[in-house]
Amino acid sequence: MSSVSHDVAPGYGHSHDDHAHHPAGIMRWITTTNHKDIGTMYLWFSFTMFIVGGIMALTIRAELFKPGLQIVNPEFFNSMTTLHGLIMLFGAIMPAAVGFANWMIPLMIGAPDMAFARMNNWSFWLLPPAAILLIASLFVPGGAAAGGWTMYPPLTVQAGMGMDLTIFAVHIMGASSIMGSINIITTILNLRAPGMTLMKMPLFCWTWLITAYLLIAVMPVLAGAVTMLLTDRHFGTSFFNAAGGGDPVLFQHVFWFFGHPEVYIVILPAFGIISQIIPTFARKPLFGYASMVYAVAAIAILSFIVWAHHMFTTGLPTAGMLFYMYATMLIAVPTGVKVFNWVATMWKGSMTFETPMLFAIGFLFLFTLGGFTGLVLAIVPIDIDLHHTYYVVAHFHYVMVAGSLFAFFGGVYYWIPKWTGTMYDEKLGKVHFWSSMISFNVTFFPMHFLGLAGMPRRIPDYPQQFADWNMVASIGAFWFGASQLIFLWAVLKCIMGKGAKAPAKPWDGGDTLEWTVPSPAPYHTFETPPVVK
Amino acid sequence: MVRNESKAGRRRTLTAAALALAAPGAAHAELEYNLQPPVTPIAQQMYDLHSFIFWVCVVIFIGVFGVMFYSIFKHRKSVGHTAQQFHENTTVEIIWTIIPFLILLFMAFPATKTILAMKDTAAPDVTVKVTGYQWKWNYDYLQEGFGFYSSLSTPLDQIENRAPKGENYLLEVDHPMVVPVDSKIRLLVTAGDVIHGFFMPAFGVQLDGIPGFVRDTWFRADKIGTYRGQCSQLCGKEHGFMPIVVEVVSKDDYAKWVDAQKKQAAAAGDDPNKVWALADLVARGEKVFTANCVACHQANGKGVPGAFPALDGSKVVTGPKAEQIKTELNGVVRDGKPTAMVGFKSLSDIDLAAVITYTRNSWGNKTGEAVQPSEIKAARS
Numbered sequence: 063m064s065s066v067s068h069d070v071a072p073g074y075g076h077s078h079d080d081h082a083h084h085p086a087g088i089m090r091w092i093t094t095t096n097h098k099d100i101g102t103m104y105l106w107f108s109f110t111m112f113i114v115g116g117i118m119a120l121t122i123r124a125e126l127f128k129p130g131l132q133i134v135n136p137e138f139f140n141s142m143t144t145l146h147g148l149i150m151l152f153g154a155i156m157p158a159a160v161g162f163a164n165w166m167i168p169l170m171i172g173a174p175d176m177a178f179a180r181m182n183n184w185s186f187w188l189l190p191p192a193a194i195l196l197i198a199s200l201f202v203p204g205g206a207a208a209g210g211w212t213m214y215p216p217l218t219v220q221a222g223m224g225m226d227l228t229i230f231a232v233h234i235m236g237a238s239s240i241m242g243s244i245n246i247i248t249t250i251l252n253l254r255a256p257g258m259t260l261m262k263m264p265l266f267c268w269t270w271l272i273t274a275y276l277l278i279a280v281m282p283v284l285a286g287a288v289t290m291l292l293t294d295r296h297f298g299t300s301f302f303n304a305a306g307g308g309d310p311v312l313f314q315h316v317f318w319f320f321g322h323p324e325v326y327i328v329i330l331p332a333f334g335i336i337s338q339i340i341p342t343f344a345r346k347p348l349f350g351y352a353s354m355v356y357a358v359a360a361i362a363i364l365s366f367i368v369w370a371h372h373m374f375t376t377g378l379p380t381a382g383m384l385f386y387m388y389a390t391m392l393i394a395v396p397t398g399v400k401v402f403n404w405v406a407t408m409w410k411g412s413m414t415f416e417t418p419m420l421f422a423i424g425f426l427f428l429f430t431l432g433g434f435t436g437l438v439l440a441i442v443p444i445d446i447d448l449h450h451t452y453y454v455v456a457h458f459h460y461v462m463v464a465g466s467l468f469a470f471f472g473g474v475y476y477w478i479p480k481w482t483g484t485m486y487d488e489k490l491g492k493v494h495f496w497s498s499m500i501s502f503n504v505t506f507f508p509m510h511f512l513g514l515a516g517m518p519r520r521i522p523d524y525p526q527q528f529a530d531w532n533m534v535a536s537i538g539a540f541w542f543g544a545s546q547l548i549f550l551w552a553v554l555k556c557i558m559g560k561g562a563k564a565p566a567k568p569w570d571g572g573d574t575l576e577w578t579v580p581s582p583a584p585y586h587t588f589e590t591p592p593v594v595k
Numbered sequence: 596m597v598r599n600e601s602k603a604g605r606r607r608t609l610t611a612a613a614l615a616l617a618a619p620g621a622a623h624a625e626l627e628y629n630l631q632p633p634v635t636p637i638a639q640q641m642y643d644l645h646s647f648i649f650w651v652c653v654v655i656f657i658g659v660f661g662v663m664f665y666s667i668f669k670h671r672k673s674v675g676h677t678a679q680q681f682h683e684n685t686t687v688e689i690i691w692t693i694i695p696f697l698i699l700l701f702m703a704f705p706a707t708k709t710i711l712a713m714k715d716t717a718a719p720d721v722t723v724k725v726t727g728y729q730w731k732w733n734y735d736y737l738q739e740g741f742g743f744y745s746s747l748s749t750p751l752d753q754i755e756n757r758a759p760k761g762e763n764y765l766l767e768v769d770h771p772m773v774v775p776v777d778s779k780i781r782l783l784v785t786a787g788d789v790i791h792g793f794f795m796p797a798f799g800v801q802l803d804g805i806p807g808f809v810r811d812t813w814f815r816a817d818k819i820g821t822y823r824g825q826c827s828q829l830c831g832k833e834h835g836f837m838p839i840v841v842e843v844v845s846k847d848d849y850a851k852w853v854d855a856q857k858k859q860a861a862a863a864g865d866d867p868n869k870v871w872a873l874a875d876l877v878a879r880g881e882k883v884f885t886a887n888c889v890a891c892h893q894a895n896g897k898g899v900p901g902a903f904p905a906l907d908g909s910k911v912v913t914g915p916k917a918e919q920i921k922t923e924l925n926g927v928v929r930d931g932k933p934t935a936m937v938g939f940k941s942l943s944d945i946d947l948a949a950v951i952t953y954t955r956n957s958w959g960n961k962t963g964e965a966v967q968p969s970e971i972k973a974a975r976s
Contacts, residue, residue, distance in 0.1 A: 129764065130756040136832040210829045216806060217789040217831060304807020310790060311805060345672070347682040375792060375801045375827070377784075377810030380714045384707060391699045398695045399688070405663045406687075412678040413671045423667070427660060434652040441648060441702065443641045443709040446801045447630055450792055450827035515627040516796035518827045521835030523754060525765045525825075527627060 084585075092187070095179035096585060097164045100186050102481070104161030105474075107189055109550075111153030114197065116543050118146040123505075123539040126532050131523055139522035140208035141224075145196060147211030148228065151328070152235045153193055155462065158470050159331035160185075160242050163270050166477065167246060169576035169583065170264045172255025172592045177248035178241075185241035192234040199224035199231075210520060212321070213288065215302040215313050219295050226295070229288045236281040243274035243281075255575070257594035261355070264574045265348060268355050269334030272362045276323045276330075279366075284320035287313060311376050318369035326365045328462060329429075330358060332469030333400060336422050339472050340404050342571035343419035344411030350403040357396035357403075364393050374442050375449045383442045390440035394433070401430055416569075417491030421472030424499050425465060432460025435510070453513025459506045471498070471549065479564030482556040483582030490552040497545040504538030631796045634822065634843070635814045638799030640709045648702055655698075713799075716813045719781030721774060727784075727791025727804040727826065730833035734772045737783075739853050740868075741860040745770045747836045754836075766823040771840035775849035776819050785809045792827030795839060803828055816843040871945075873952065873965040880953025883946045891935065896958040903935070907958035916966055919951055920974045940975070944968035 084090050084099075091103060121142050125133045134142070164182065168175055176182045199206040204222020207213070218225055250271045254263070290301040291313065300306020302313045341348045348354065370378060370386040378386070404426055413419070435457040439445050448454065471494070479485050508531035517528045524532065555561055567577040575594075579587050633639040670676045724735040724742075735742035748769045752758035761767070774780045784793050786804035794801040798814040816822070824839040844852065861869075885894075892898050896907035906912050911919050924947070926938035939947065948968045955962040 129760060131754055132756065136835065140829070140832060140834070208832070214790060214829070217829065220789065220831070304805075309808070311808070344670075345678040346680060349681075350683050350688055352683070353688050376803045376805065377808075377812075380710065383710050383714075387706065387710070388703060391703060394699060395692060395695050399692055401659065402691045403688075405659060405666070407682075408663060408666045409670065410666070410676070410679045410681075411670050412676050413667065414673070415667075415671070423663075426663070430656065430659065434656065437652065437702075438645065438648055441644060441706045443637075443706055443713060443799070444645045444648070446713070447638070447641050447645070447796055447799055449801055450794065511628050514630050516631055516794075516824065518792075518794065518825050518835075520829045521825070523765060523835050525763070525823075526760060531627065 093183070095175070095183050097168050097176045097179070097182065098481075098583065098585065100176075100182050101161045101163075101165030103186055104157045104164055104189075107186070107193075108154050108158035108161060111149050111157070111193060112546070114193075115146050115149035115154055116546065118142045118149065120539060120543050122146065123536040125522055126524070127536040128533065129524055129526055129529050134522070136522045137205060137208055140210075140520065141200065141206040143520050144207050144210055144228075145200070148207075148232075149193070149196060150462075151211065151324075152232070153189075153196070155328050155466050155470075156235075156239065157189060159270075159273070159328070159466075160239075162266075162331060162335065162470070162473055162477075163242075163246055165481065166576060167249060167267055167270060168253070169480075169579065169587060170267055170574050171250065171253060171258055172575050172588045172594065173249060173253035174586065174588050174591075176245050177253055178245045181241050182245055185238045185245065188234050188238040188241075192231040192238070195227045195231040195234070199227040202227065212314075212317060213291065214317075215291060215294060215310055218291060219302070226292065229292050232288050233285055236285045239277050239281050243277040246270055246274040247278075255588070255591040255594050261352065262594060264334075265337035265351065265354055266331070266334035269330040269337070269358055272358050273327050273330045276327050276362055276365070280320040280323045280327075283316060284324075287316040287320065290316075311373070314373050314376065315370070318372045319366075321372065322369040323362070323365040325458075325461070326361055328466050330362070332425070332466040333358065335469045335473040335476070336404065336425055338574065339418045339422040339476050340407050340426075342476070342569045342573075343416065343422070344408050344413050345571040346407060346411040348403070349406035349409075350399070353399055354403055357399045360396040361393060364389065364396070368393065371440060371445070374445045387440055387442045391437065394437050397433055401426065401433075416475070417486070417488060417495055418472045418476035420492065420495045421468050421475065424495065425468040425472065428460055428464030428468070428502070432457055432465060435460065447516075448513055450518055451513035452509040452517045452519055455519050456506050456509035456513060459509075463506070464502055468498070471495075474549075474553065476569075477576070478553065478556050479568045480576055480579075480581050480583055482559070483564050483580075484556045484559050485562040485564045485568060486552050486556050487561055490548055490555070494545060494548040494552060497548060498542060501538050501541035501545055505535050505542055506538070508532075508534045508538075633797060633799060634816050634818045634820070635798045635800075636817070637709065637713055637814065638797060640705075640712070641799045644705055644709060647705070651698065651702065713812075716781050716811045718779065719813060720778035722781045722783065723772065723774070724783040724785070724809075725772075725793050725804065727786040727788075727793065727830065727837075729788050729831050730826075730837040732768075732772075732791075732793075732837065732839060733787075734770075736853070736856070739857060741856045743770050743856075745772065745840070747838060749836075763823065765836065766825070766838045766840065768838055768840045771821070771842045773842045773844060773849060773852050774816065775846045776843050777815065777817055778846070779813055779815050781811055781813045783809050783811050789830050790828050791830045791837070793824075793839065794827035795822060795824040795841060797822045797824075798841070801827060816841075819843050819845060868969065870967055870969075871948070871965065873956070873963075876949045876952035876965050877956055879945070880949035880951070881957075883942070883950040884953055887939065887942070888950065896954070896960075906954050907960060909960075912954050913960050913962060916951065916955070916964060916970070917974070919955070920947075920966065920971060923947055923951060924971075924974060944971040944975075947971045 085093060091099065094100060121134060125139055164176065202223050204224055206224040207221060207228040209218040209221055250267055293299040294301055294303060300308040302308050302310045337348055337354060368386060368390045370382060371390045374383060439448060439454065439457060475486055475491050512528055512531050517524055564581040566580050575592060630642050630645060633642045722737050724737055726733040731744050731746035733742060733744050745768045748767045749765055750758065753760045753764060784802045784804045785808060786806045788806060791804040792801060793804055798816060800812055800814050802810055802812045820843055822841050826834060826837045891903040892906050896905060898905040911922055923939050927934045927936040945968045948966045948971050951966045955964055
């Protein structure tokens, strides 16, 4: 689709006096049921967690700047890697995607709000307590969880009470995600404007619809895994203890049955944002809309049958190795279709390169590189040499940072005129892009070499032959971290209204419903549904 | 700049890979752009497979992004290009679904062959049981009947930056594993506490040691030398400090080394098959008793009334020896709860045999019976 034609949305010719029917000050945010307010809170929560997780990443990179132990002790180092992973995944990336969903899905499908407005409030307000539990765990006796974000037993059965706080935090975040997903599914299936069939929806709504189903399917599985961990720790069960008839590897199977779809939960909304940005700036409809939808569905289905590729070194049987290798390689097919479609959308367009488009192209380029290293890792015999090494670290940062995060940056620049009514500073945006793009590669590209040379992950100190590339990576990491202050400044400028006033449709190529409402979007939109032809 | 940066990175990889292809196993090791030089046939296959897939990916990458960058330069508004409005083409879409699938088949075929070879652990020349502990390795040469621990030998001064770091910083151990060249070495990998990862990149071997389970893998090193790896699975605070060192030696040197190890084991009195005299067992048993038992049961064997039972005159100690062996191994469990008398499985067969013999022939106990290490061994299984 993306060629939704429609009338100018009704009801915006006259003034809106009903904006301010909400409490002022902090109570506005605590009690709000407005999808825009909640979207804003999700995005700020996500950015805060991004900074917290980022500081942890920089602690890791500072320690790894040189061989030898300098700054932190190994136990604290392990807590840093563990919390960095959990906070970035559950605190930064997933809430950012939900923030986009809250803001944009009602605007894109012509709905007045999310379907379950009060539940929406609750699913957000569960997150801060979970984050507090995670961060507070640093200060309890025994320190924070230090067994990796994957929480493999028996190591995590040995851990102190920081682990219990982590388990509880995971439970809460899981509940929040499930509620958010129910809300998104219900909204998309029931509140679309008249005439907007499923196959006319903007692709962002499609990717989120499928993501929401993935979340509902796998978050309970994660909850089950950590609950079994909890009872093994405190209530004498032996799910993961061979001496009691259990199996430590069972945890890995259950965890990765959640963990692999989780990878797509993180990337699919990013695919959606990219699929909105590229057509807008190429001034050309998205190529292969239907095949894009089918490709997302295929990726989501395949994601349930590839989990054991995270476990190739646990001694899987031959048949298991072959099955999981073939299934994993298959994912390259729908992913390739998506990349080809995006390039075909750009082909013979009339492109301009504002900041959102730059981030979209950066995404396309680096995500594909991460996809290729994923293919390399899928080949069992190569994986045996690369599993648990920095090659894997490089791979998943290419798909999570250059993939999801870059898409989210692009999304913020793309929609911030609609959110704040002010155009962002194009120059700042471009500086932010180029600075992030270069420093990202300085940080993570050398990690491929480190992994190939055999450097294991999660070590606080390393042999001498890894010294040079680690120093380069650390320099890149601090540069990348500093670059994000540019982003913060660019966003704050928009919020403070410093910049050109944004028109209702700041991009010539934008043809989705959000561009039919004024900028900034009024507190209530689409009280009367628009008609989509 | 995105292009410059990433291309520069890629060019470096390309050069390295080109070098690697031109001179396999040659001087590129210190460049650290590529996999370690392989020293086993399996590692060689992995290396070649990686080179193959790397180049296929490079070609596709250049193809796709060549098209994209061409489009970025030609189809931009600033050069006056106007947008065409096509948005689907079934033929093209089918083609670019099928072609990647066929490419994947070409990758899967050689990978499958290597997996089948990797998993064939039959008919080994030497079997070594590898056990990971927090934070050291244990190597048991099962056929030869000896084993030893292997832990980091890098001094703390180097780690804490008080001394200059040596050449093999963090990759050196007190007792390396030794294996013969050109022989099939089967590894039985397990762990004693948490999961550890036995990772020897140059051999193409990586297998998790899982407590309570034994998995196997194998390698056949075709070059004499010293090879180094590290624990690859996060196992607690000293995870970065439990390296693996394997010395591949000639078959003659290996035979000599095995002989020396056996003699050393025998000299330490730790040959579990030796039949001991009663007096020797009692003498050794007294030492074991002093080290492990005396705190509760007391030197005079009278125990502490009300808290710890006396051994002097005890029914268990003067009764059938099978019962006492079981108690020593498993401890005493009362009402389903473990008591202060824990099991002493961790002691060696000889130490257990000695301490049991000692208690049965000391104080007022005069059974005159010697318990041999072989009996402990039998009772364990």
